[in-house]
Amino acid sequence: MTPLADLLDLDRAATTHVPWPRVLVDADTWLDVAALLGEGGWTLLSLWADAARVHMAIADDAVPPAVAVVSLDAEDGGYPSVGRYHPAAIRLERALRDLSGLQPEGLPDPRPWLDHGTWGVSAPLGASQGEPAAGTENAPESYAFLRVDGENLHEIPVGPVHAGVIEPGHFRFTVDGETVVRLEERLGYTHKGLESLLAGSTLDHAGRLAGRASGDSTVAYALAFARAAEAACAITPPPRAIWLRALMAELERMANHLGDMGAVCNDAAFSIMHAHCGVLRERVLRAAAACFGHRLMMDRIVPGGVAVDIDAAGLDALHALLREIGRHLPQLAEIYDQTASLQDRTVSTGLVRPELVRRFGCGGHVGRASGRDFDTRRDLPYPPYDQLRFTVAVQTEGDVNARVWVRIREIDQSVGLINQILPLLPTGAIRTPVDAAAGAGREGMALVESFRGDVLAWLRLDAAGTVARCHLRDPSWFQWPLLEAAIEGNIVADFPLCNKSFNCSYSGADL
Amino acid sequence: MRNLLLDGLLRRPVTDRAPKLDDAELTALAARIDVAARRRLGHSLAIREVDAGSCNGCELEINALQNAVYDLERFGLRFVASPRHADVLLVTGPVAKNMRTALERTYEATPAPKWVVAAGDCAVSGGLFAGSYACVGPVSAVVPVSLAIPGCPPTPHELLKGLLTLLGS
Numbered sequence: 001m002t003p004l005a006d007l008l009d010l011d012r013a014a015t016t017h018v019p020w021p022r023v024l025v026d027a028d029t030w031l032d033v034a035a036l037l038g039e040g041g042w043t044l045l046s047l048w049a050d051a052a053r054v055h056m057a058i059a060d061d062a063v064p065p066a067v068a069v070v071s072l073d074a075e076d077g078g079y080p081s082v083g084r085y086h087p088a089a090i091r092l093e094r095a096l097r098d099l100s101g102l103q104p105e106g107l108p109d110p111r112p113w114l115d116h117g118t119w120g121v122s123a124p125l126g127a128s129q130g131e132p133a134a135g136t137e138n139a140p141e142s143y144a145f146l147r148v149d150g151e152n153l154h155e156i157p158v159g160p161v162h163a164g165v166i167e168p169g170h171f172r173f174t175v176d177g178e179t180v181v182r183l184e185e186r187l188g189y190t191h192k193g194l195e196s197l198l199a200g201s202t203l204d205h206a207g208r209l210a211g212r213a214s215g216d217s218t219v220a221y222a223l224a225f226a227r228a229a230e231a232a233c234a235i236t237p238p239p240r241a242i243w244l245r246a247l248m249a250e251l252e253r254m255a256n257h258l259g260d261m262g263a264v265c266n267d268a269a270f271s272i273m274h275a276h277c278g279v280l281r282e283r284v285l286r287a288a289a290a291c292f293g294h295r296l297m298m299d300r301i302v303p304g305g306v307a308v309d310i311d312a313a314g315l316d317a318l319h320a321l322l323r324e325i326g327r328h329l330p331q332l333a334e335i336y337d338q339t340a341s342l343q344d345r346t347v348s349t350g351l352v353r354p355e356l357v358r359r360f361g362c363g364g365h366v367g368r369a370s371g372r373d374f375d376t377r378r379d380l381p382y383p384p385y386d387q388l389r390f391t392v393a394v395q396t397e398g399d400v401n402a403r404v405w406v407r408i409r410e411i412d413q414s415v416g417l418i419n420q421i422l423p424l425l426p427t428g429a430i431r432t433p434v435d436a437a438a439g440a441g442r443e444g445m446a447l448v449e450s451f452r453g454d455v456l457a458w459l460r461l462d463a464a465g466t467v468a469r470c471h472l473r474d475p476s477w478f479q480w481p482l483l484e485a486a487i488e489g490n491i492v493a494d495f496p497l498c499n500k501s502f503n504c505s506y507s508g509a510d511l
Numbered sequence: 512m513r514n515l516l517l518d519g520l521l522r523r524p525v526t527d528r529a530p531k532l533d534d535a536e537l538t539a540l541a542a543r544i545d546v547a548a549r550r551r552l553g554h555s556l557a558i559r560e561v562d563a564g565s566c567n568g569c570e571l572e573i574n575a576l577q578n579a580v581y582d583l584e585r586f587g588l589r590f591v592a593s594p595r596h597a598d599v600l601l602v603t604g605p606v607a608k609n610m611r612t613a614l615e616r617t618y619e620a621t622p623a624p625k626w627v628v629a630a631g632d633c634a635v636s637g638g639l640f641a642g643s644y645a646c647v648g649p650v651s652a653v654v655p656v657s658l659a660i661p662g663c664p665p666t667p668h669e670l671l672k673g674l675l676t677l678l679g680s
């Protein structure tokens with residue numbers, strides 16, 4: 001495929017965009033990029049608007065991939081749709097239109113996405129905010145679900161309030177007997193206006209907000225935001241902070257994977273795994289609290305470094321934790337592997353084809369379980385991962401079972417990473433003061449591997465060094481659509497299992 | 512598998528002791544819930560959790576209440592799948608406007624007598640999302656709230672203490 005540099009005149013890139021180039025292009029080049037994305041060599045990383053300008057972040061298929069941001073100035077409030085050529089962009093563009101008011105021309109799906117007609121404004125992030133759409137055209141009741149025609153089909157609407165303790169969203173199943181013919185997702189229920197709140201915030205406040213995009217990935221989001229801010233301000237946090245950040249990120253990964261591993265088994269009615277994984281997860285959170293004073297480690301990563309240091313008691317807690325997980329994980333993995341009734345539910349259930357994860361640039365366990373060998377920690381490495389040894393867990397089967405195995409292997413890798421980090425922890429300061437004014441007018445971007453996949457953070461600072469615009473892209477954007485594909489042809493009763501094996505974030509994607 | 516089961520039998524239970532309810536703060540909370548209501552509840556509560564737009568951090572800790580360490584059910588507290596079976600709605604999040612109707616409907620579907628617990632800073636005050644065009648703010652702006660459990664997110668221990676206050680045990 002075409003390397004990025006062949007199409008984009010990277011020498012003309014904005015020098016104020018760090019660390020990857022950002023190039024302002026004309027509509028023709030924009031369409032060339034869209035077409036190349038559609039042909040499948042390149043990966044769409046995100047798509048968003050900043051006032052009357054649209055940006056798309058892309059990566060080519062080189063090893064390591066080259067990353068760039070392509071920008072286009074909208075004309076007459078519109079720009080050529082990327083989703084028309086590349087389906088992975090469709091929901092991002094529907095959201096972009098709801099938030100900014102810019103029209104993606106030719107977008108195949110014109111229905112609203114985040115805007116349910118309840119905000120009292122339209123285009124809250126737009127250059128000029130509008131009156132709310134007249135009447136109820138955006139209301140959930142009048143949302144036109146795609147029609148499915150055929151004999152003996154019926155619909156099952158589920159949500160937004162679900163039966164379990166999970167986030168809200170609506171699922172519309174069309175079923176033939178027990179078999180799901182089609183699933184359509186309707187999300188946006190947890191939209192909180194995060195990107196509007198980020199605009200105008202100081203870096204510290206914005207960091208706290210970013211850490212609440214998706215609570216389960218608070219460390220990853222805080223890290224992505226901090227790295228983007230540090231790139232814009234051209235500062236490097238002290239070495240100790242960099243290593244402590246990785247420690248937190250691996251603890252977060254372990255905690256979430258343990259929770260998911262148990263939850264998947266629970267949805268297959270095998271509760272003993274759930275019980276044991278739940279206890280291990282609790283141990284991780286307690287160790288995190290002992291080390292950093294917060295079970296989920298919220299607000300512990302800040303622009304410039306980290307907010308708290310680890311003491312001797314924290315280190316002891318960590319060593320004890322690693323021993324306990326090291327002892328129990330192989331046991332649990334063995335039970336998972338050798339329980340026929342469990343395997344019967346997870347093997348060959350919820351298949352996602354490798355071709356789909358590649359086209360959607362789907363990261364995390366969903367991508368890796370279907371053969372997409374990508375992990376930002378290795379492929380777009382940030383310190384200290386460039387100095388650590390680990391393997392990226394890749395499976396090829398693409399079923400629920402493969403997604404569980406990716407998790408089990410990643411927990412194991414995280415134990416290994418923490419074991420490497422602890423003896424190498426540098427001494428010294430944990431935070432560098434951030435001179436936000438140094439970043440005035442500059443832009444920063446970062447990609448960070450959360451437990452769920454790559455999180456992207458992008459920001460532009462204004463003349464005073466406060467956030468003018470910040471965009472956060474959750475890995476779920478490219479996973480949710482594949483859940484619709486995964487459930488096709490499965491029985492309704494396997495939906496919870498498939499859903500848990502994905503564990504997409506609602507809040508992260510609803511913003 | 513056999514080893515794991517045997518281990519479970521031979522080891523001490525992993526479950527924590529019940530929290531002590533002697534905080535002044537909790538006494539004040541308890542005073543707000545009328546005594547008659549508590550009598551009617553007896554010593555068992557069916558809880559329906561409603562995420563009204565949380566960041567999912569609160570859900571993680573509410574889920575943790577059900578693990579073997581906190582073992583919520585030993586106190587007669589359990590989560591139910593439908594508001595129609597619930598005594599208590601445990602609501603999180605700054606009430607995203609897109610969730611407002613769903614929250615109101617869930618409240619209406621819950622049979623009286625019913626109580627609403629707002630869990631987490633977002634549900635208590637709107638938290639960091641207060642003032643957003645997309646959020647109503649505190650849960651109490653939408654449905655009457657009997658008990659507020661602050662924290663971002665509240666720890667399972669804090670949640671447990673709050674819920675036990677409701678039981679008055």
Ligand code: SF4
Pocket residue numbers: 212215564565566567568569603604605630631632633634638662663664665
């Ligand atoms: S209180 Fe904190 S953890 Fe809970 S929903 Fe709000 S931001 Fe998330």
